[in-house]
Amino acid sequence: MDIISILTKEEKDFLKKYNLSPSDFYDARGESVTVYHDKAKAAGCQFVINSCQYGHRLKDRSGHCIVCKPAYMTYQRRESGGGIVYVAISGKYCKVGVTDEKNKSNKESLSDREYRLNSEGGYAGRTGWRTIKSWPLERNVGKVEREAHRLLQQYKTVENYIYSGEKRKAQEVFECPIQTAIDAVKKSIELYK
Numbered sequence: 187m188d189i190i191s192i193l194t195k196e197e198k199d200f201l202k203k204y205n206l207s208p209s210d211f212y213d214a215r216g217e218s219v220t221v222y223h224d225k226a227k228a229a230g231c232q233f234v235i236n237s238c239q240y241g242h243r244l245k246d247r248s249g250h251c252i253v254c255k256p257a258y259m260t261y262q263r264r265e266s267g268g269g270i271v272y273v274a275i276s277g278k279y280c281k282v283g284v285t286d287e288k289n290k291s292n293k294e295s296l297s298d299r300e301y302r303l304n305s306e307g308g309y310a311g312r313t314g315w316r317t318i319k320s321w322p323l324e325r326n327v328g329k330v331e332r333e334a335h336r337l338l339q340q341y342k343t344v345e346n347y348i349y350s351g352e353k354r355k356a357q358e359v360f361e362c363p364i365q366t367a368i369d370a371v372k373k374s375i376e377l378y379k
């Protein structure tokens with residue numbers, strides 16, 4: 187059945203508000219999570235229509251109500267949604283990261299990111315970050331990022347730095363040739379195509 191025709195007005199508004207498409211939903215009415223999880227996944231749907239104890243029907247495919255807790259959506263989207271994977275460099279360091287400001291053009295969202303990387307002393311305590319390559323992806327942006335980080339594990343440098351007066355750890359910085367970082371991203375994209 188067509189998903190649109192089973193959505194209520196409130197549900198349609200919810201989808202609109204969070205920029206979701208009816209095609210992101212699997213019709214799991216009457217099914218239990220042990221059944222719909224795999225079926226939704228096979229159908230390429232992050233979310234399902236089911237029921238929650240508070241009368242909502244929109245859930246992620248692990249059974250969390252996304253109306254009660256929109257945060258589940260953020261996680262799902264970061265993992266499986268679209269966005270831009272990029273490689274940035276500063277001196278001998280490479281950073282592989284993602285940016286997901288979908289509503290802006292790719293160029294704007296990357297320059298925002300570059301600005302943030304270089305502001306207040308810079309990411310990992312370094313300035314001069316330049317994005318040298320980026321890949322807009324339709325889906326799985328978080329998975330691609332994680333896989334690329336895994337492939338680059340041996341080059342990882344964890345640096346403590348201060349940002350906005352807070353001590354932070356730079357987890358995404360690698361000391362490797364640029365090409366190695368680029369190849370890791372390309373390989374990861376292939377894996378989750």
Ligand SMILES: [Zn+2]
Pocket residue numbers: 238239240241242251252253254255
């Ligand atoms: Zn709910």
